Amino acid sequence: MSPQDLEVQQKKELESREETTKTGRYFVPFTDIHETADALTVTMEMPGVDKQNIDINLEKNILAVTGNVDFSAYDNLEPLYAEYNVGNYARRFTISSKIDQNAIAAAMEDGVLTITLPKTKEAAARHIKVR
């Protein structure tokens, strides 16, 4: 099977119920969520975000991820032609309480953030043999 041709995905602006005190746009990062027998993996595309500028916060089963773009990289540059807009990223997910909240790990590579949420032992799938 030959790989499909890529198409541009239009960025979706974040619709938030709260307002921020900071100026600037927020976009919803494209996200994949996968589940295996022992963990849930959340993968988010946040191009232009450095790993120091990512904030992952888990409170009351809400996983909130914010990524800020360093706009100073665009200083001294005058836009001539534009196909996409640049802004920060933010997204929230409600996660189940079956996640071991102390063992959550995150890694950032090439603008892609991967968050691994391990399941608690009780929640991990178990095979039960019928005797």
Added chain:
Amino acid sequence: MVFRIADPFDALLDWQRALDSVRHSDWFGAGTASSGAFPPINVFRKEDDMVLIAEIPGADKNKIDIQVKDNQVRLSGKKEITRGDGVSVHRRERSSGEFDRVLTLPAEIDAGKVKAEYRNGILAVFLPRAESDKPRSITIG
């Protein structure tokens, strides 16, 4: 590179204006460049030169190929997503596949001096304008 602190809001407004004007302009003229093709590209001017910036998150930089000839830039490569075996997918928004696009610029590029870097999923290509293309001041004798 040395960067100063920019006013992000200012930069965004500039972008928005550029985005809005693009639909009404044929700045690039006829060419194979097509809006809607991957990756999305922004072009900036930096003094005499141009800087092309494209968002390609999660690409392998060894699989991005950049070719420059006269006033054309070709970007091609692959954006791959590896998914493990035996996973169940709850949400699938990221896309993967191959891309190949040519962008026609309004000035000749000095292909020997083109530099590119890929960082945090952003590809930046520095395109110095060819000496032969630069305007010359003429003194009236």
